[in-house]
Amino acid sequence: MEKINILLVDDHRIMLDGIESMLQNSPYNIVGLCGNGEEAWAWINANEDKVSIVITDISMPIMNGIELCKKIKTTYHHINVLMLSMYNSAAAVDEVLQAEADGFILKNASKVEFINALHKIQNGGTFFSQEIIPFLYKQIIAERKKEIELGILTQREKEILEMIALEFTSDEIASKLFISKKTVDNHRTNMLQKTHCKSTIGLVKFAIRNGIVSS
Amino acid sequence: MEKINILLVDDHRIMLDGIESMLQNSPYNIVGLCGNGEEAWAWINANEDKVSIVITDISMPIMNGIELCKKIKTTYHHINVLMLSMYNSAAAVDEVLQAEADGFILKNASKVEFINALHKIQNGGTFFSQEIIPFLYKQIIAERKKEIELGILTQREKEILEMIALEFTSDEIASKLFISKKTVDNHRTNMLQKTHCKSTIGLVKFAIRNGIVSS
DNA sequence: TTGTATATAGGTACATATACCTATAAAATT
DNA sequence: AATTTTATAGGTATATGTACCTATATACAA
Numbered sequence: 001m002e003k004i005n006i007l008l009v010d011d012h013r014i015m016l017d018g019i020e021s022m023l024q025n026s027p028y029n030i031v032g033l034c035g036n037g038e039e040a041w042a043w044i045n046a047n048e049d050k051v052s053i054v055i056t057d058i059s060m061p062i063m064n065g066i067e068l069c070k071k072i073k074t075t076y077h078h079i080n081v082l083m084l085s086m087y088n089s090a091a092a093v094d095e096v097l098q099a100e101a102d103g104f105i106l107k108n109a110s111k112v113e114f115i116n117a118l119h120k121i122q123n124g125g126t127f128f129s130q131e132i133i134p135f136l137y138k139q140i141i142a143e144r145k146k147e148i149e150l151g152i153l154t155q156r157e158k159e160i161l162e163m164i165a166l167e168f169t170s171d172e173i174a175s176k177l178f179i180s181k182k183t184v185d186n187h188r189t190n191m192l193q194k195t196h197c198k199s200t201i202g203l204v205k206f207a208i209r210n211g212i213v214s215s
Numbered sequence: 216m217e218k219i220n221i222l223l224v225d226d227h228r229i230m231l232d233g234i235e236s237m238l239q240n241s242p243y244n245i246v247g248l249c250g251n252g253e254e255a256w257a258w259i260n261a262n263e264d265k266v267s268i269v270i271t272d273i274s275m276p277i278m279n280g281i282e283l284c285k286k287i288k289t290t291y292h293h294i295n296v297l298m299l300s301m302y303n304s305a306a307a308v309d310e311v312l313q314a315e316a317d318g319f320i321l322k323n324a325s326k327v328e329f330i331n332a333l334h335k336i337q338n339g340g341t342f343f344s345q346e347i348i349p350f351l352y353k354q355i356i357a358e359r360k361k362e363i364e365l366g367i368l369t370q371r372e373k374e375i376l377e378m379i380a381l382e383f384t385s386d387e388i389a390s391k392l393f394i395s396k397k398t399v400d401n402h403r404t405n406m407l408q409k410t411h412c413k414s415t416i417g418l419v420k421f422a423i424r425n426g427i428v429s430s
Numbered sequence: 431t432t433g434t435a436t437a438t439a440g441g442t443a444c445a446t447a448t449a450c451c452t453a454t455a456a457a458a459t460t
Numbered sequence: 461a462a463t464t465t466t467a468t469a470g471g472t473a474t475a476t477g478t479a480c481c482t483a484t485a486t487a488c489a490a
Contacts, residue, residue: 012301012323018233086227086301108227154466165420167413169446182469189448190466198382199476200447204416205380208423208430215423215430369436384476397439404478405436414446415477 003029004122009040009056009068010084015107019055022111028053028118037063041071048076053121058085058092069099080121103127150210152194158212160187164200165207218244219337224255224271224283225299230322234270237326243268243333252278256286263291268336273300273307284314295336308343318342365425367409373427375402379415380422 006028010016016033023030031050034040037060044051054072056065069081082103083096096104102121105113106129117127153161163173170188174181188200195206207213221243225231231248238245246265249255252275259266269287271280284296297318298311311319317336320328321344332342368376378388385403389396403415410421422428 013325014230014233014237014322017236018229021232021236022229107229110228156467165416167416169414171446179467180469182471183467185447186469187467189450192448199384201380201382201415201419204419205423205430208420215420371437386476394437395439397441398437400477401439402437404480407478 003027004053004118005029005031005051006118007032007034007040007043007051007054009034009037009054009060009065011035011057011060015057015084019114022114026115026118028115036060037065037068037071040068044072044076044079048079051079053080053082053118055082055084055118058083058096066095066099069096069101073100080124082117082121082127105129149206150212153191157187157191157194160184161191161203161207162212164188165204165213218242219268219333220244220246220266221333222247222249222255222258222266222269224249224252224269224275224280226250226272226275230272230299234329237329241330241333243330251275252280252283252286255283259287259291259294263294266294268295268297268333270297270299270333273298273311281310281314284311284316288315295339297332297336297342320344364421365427368406372402372406372409375399376406376418376422377427379403380419380428 004027006023008016008019008030010019020030020033032040032043032047034043037056039062040054040056041063044054054068056068058065065083069083072079072081080102081099082105083099083101084105084107085092085096086107093104103117103126105117105127109117109129113129117129120127150158160173160177163176168176170181170184173184177184188203191197191203192199195203197203197206204213208215219242221238223231223234223245225234235245247255247258247262249258252271254277255269255271256278259269269283271283273280280298284298287294287296295317296314297320298314298316299320299322300307300311301322308319318332318341320332320342324332324344328344332344335342365373375388375392378391383391385396385399388399392399403418406412406418407414410418412418412421419428423430
């Protein structure tokens with residue numbers, strides 16, 4: 001039986017060793033080891049037909065796993081990607097999904113789970129650690145809330161809110177948008193009502209919370 | 216030659232495997248494996264004379280490596296501790312030093328460095344990864360900057376800034392602090408000057424940026 | 431000990447924001 | 461076709477914040 005070729009990408013030597021020893025006596029064959037995304041990307045470009053699955057850490061120097069995954073997915077559709085992470089943070093899960101990885105497991109996964117993930121991915125499926133699921137769920141709920149929270153404002157209101165949070169006064173905003181100061185103030189009043197904020201300060205915190213501006 | 220007994224503590228199975236394979240054909244003998252600090256602490260209390268060196272990860276569930284190290288160092292002076300970390304953050308290094316660990320290396324350390332660290336520690340010495348030094352320096356600079364940013368405000372100013380960011384008006388703050396509104400306004404003016412902000416909005420963003428309040 | 435920073439408080443003037451109104455035209459929705 | 465939302469703009473009054481001042485007592489540092 002022919003073995004499945006795997007490229008291992010991780011900047012932690014111990015991790016590479018650990019995974020390598022895990023895959024002994026399995027149908028998976030490690031054909032390459034890389035210490036960061038850039039190295040891995042060069043390797044793949046030189047050996048695109050020699051690898052079926054790329055197992056990559058998320059946080060690495062120079063080029064991280066997310067970027068690597070995005071590059072792979074836009075150029076080599078036949079290569080599947082399994083992401084590895086130390087922590088199950090909502091942000092990480094989100095990034096992995098956006099990078100369109102085929103699987104995401106934590107580094108404390110058991111050998112059984114690991115092999116299982118590879119098996120599913122190799123067969124065109126996806127695999128996400130059980131531990132990630134509740135986090136993912138929370139993330140989805142949070143995203144929904146975020147959209148709802150932002151959804152209560154119109155495009156114009158968001159535009160004005162951004163300028164408010166950028167420390168422009170109503171007068172300045174009016175000038176920049178070629179509208180009356182009075183109109184800007186009306187938008188302010190409406191936003192205060194909609195967001196149940198007491199003052200501009202609350203609006204600014206709302207803007208930061210929802211990613212309209214950064215602090 | 217008698218082997219040196221080692222207790223391995225890490226919540227990542229792959230990491231345990233990796234270290235175990237690294238220590239094959241070495242004078243070190245792994246006599247126990249634990250998944251977190253609490254487990255390890257119980258193990259040590261039951262086998263205090265069977266272990267010479269504890270190799271422990273820093274971040275673990277229930278009880279982390281720092282706490283474990285502190286407990287070991289206050290009760291069992293003869294046990295040496297080598298801390299492992301995924302990242303070389305200044306905060307981590309600082310904590311490791313405070314916990315009085317005998318060594319601190321990163322998880323991407325080579326086998327040679329690993330064995331070297333154990334050797335030095337076993338002989339009553341200490342070992343810290345070279346890789347930690349430059350990062351530590353940067354981190355310290357960064358920490359200093361942060362402290363400077365917050366340090367430009369007095370305690371009272373920070374107190375008032377927090378209340379401002381919590382959407383209280385000067386009048387309300389004055390009432391709560393039993394001072395004049397005029398005093399509060401003076402603090403505002405001073406803070407605006409110190410932080411080079413245009414208005415309260417800038418102050419609030421400053422407060423959020425520096426962790427005085429959350430958005 | 432002589433300055434410097436801090437916390438306090440007042441005056442005056444001006445700038446900015448907010449709370450109520452009304453009103454109109456275009457766009458979207460029902 | 462009728463209704464609602466959105467973006468626009470005005471009036472008036474008040475609330476809140478900001479820019480300049482001065483001033484005092486205390487604590488801390490050069």
